[in-house]
């Protein structure tokens with residue numbers, strides 16, 4: 001399977017779709033948010049640094065993120081393809097990812113962009129705050145994360161467009177979760193045919 005970069009705003013469902021893809025195709029999965037939350041839980045040096053940024057809804061500096069990503073990527077089972085969930089989030093991260101993969105003789109594969117209206121995003125994040133108790137899912141931090149997404153991450157969509165690997169899956173007409181998953185699978189299968 002080709003590598004897959006799952007791209008979208010906070011609350012767009014990156015984690016949910018990554019899990020579904022991972023289960024169906026047996027691919028590796030790297031969620032940089034999960035990696036950072038695990039480090040925080042274990043009280044590591046990296047976790048201590050990351051916590052300050054996460055609590056503020058800010059991004060962890062690129063250099064640090066790129067080093068973490070390369071290390072986690074090298075631990076993935078070989079030859080199955082990897083889902084990148086929450087990485088890259090900036091253009092320097094995307095360039096570093098492309099380079100890191102090229103150095104290993106691999107490619108970025110495909111990018112799937114999940115497009116969701118902002119009112120649905122907000123509703124989902126507030127619901128997740130109650131269900132999962134994520135500290136950065138409060139209204140003030142959510143607003144900051146949206147802002148970071150619009151200024152630092154959204155411009156990356158064009159970068160992927162130029163790379164010729166951008167695929168958009170849109171929620172605008174409010175399909176069900178099952179329909180969305182089916183569409184995501186279809187895009188993946190067309191690309192791997």
Ligand code: AMP
Pocket residue numbers: 010032033034036053054057058059060061065085086087088089093136145
């Ligand atoms: P997520 O679970 O993907 O929403 O990530 C939660 C938080 O972790 C983000 O708001 C950032 O503070 C941090 N984070 C996760 N991935 C990255 C990344 N690729 N670059 C910088 N910060 C990140």
